[in-house]
Amino acid sequence: MEKGASFEKRDIKEKSPTYEELKTWYEKSGLPLKKFYNTSGVLYKTMALKDKIPTMSEDEQLKLLATDGMLVKRPILVDGDTILVGFKQAEWEKLF
Numbered sequence: 001m002e003k004g005a006s007f008e009k010r011d012i013k014e015k016s017p018t019y020e021e022l023k024t025w026y027e028k029s030g031l032p033l034k035k036f037y038n039t040s041g042v043l044y045k046t047m048a049l050k051d052k053i054p055t056m057s058e059d060e061q062l063k064l065l066a067t068d069g070m071l072v073k074r075p076i077l078v079d080g081d082t083i084l085v086g087f088k089q090a091e092w093e094k095l096f
């Protein structure tokens with residue numbers, strides 16, 4: 001990386017995050033669960049999740065997210081208790 005940080009890259013399309021990972025990341029992030037969804041993705045739109053998610057429990061949503069990495073917003077940065085979802089340059093620069 002340009003800033004010299006080391007990291008482990010994981011292709012979540014090939015190795016989807018588990019329910020447990022997603023639950024931990026969600027709890028540590030302090031973000032609303034909807035921020036973890038790839039709302040611009042084809043799968044999200046095909047499944048009509050915009051209308052379904054509001055009626056689902058958090059547990060149901062986490063289980064759904066764990067079924068396919070394409071539902072999960074990328075990138076996700078996990079650094080101890082710091083979780084960044086999606087790329088927002090200011091957030092990433094602050095961390096590094």
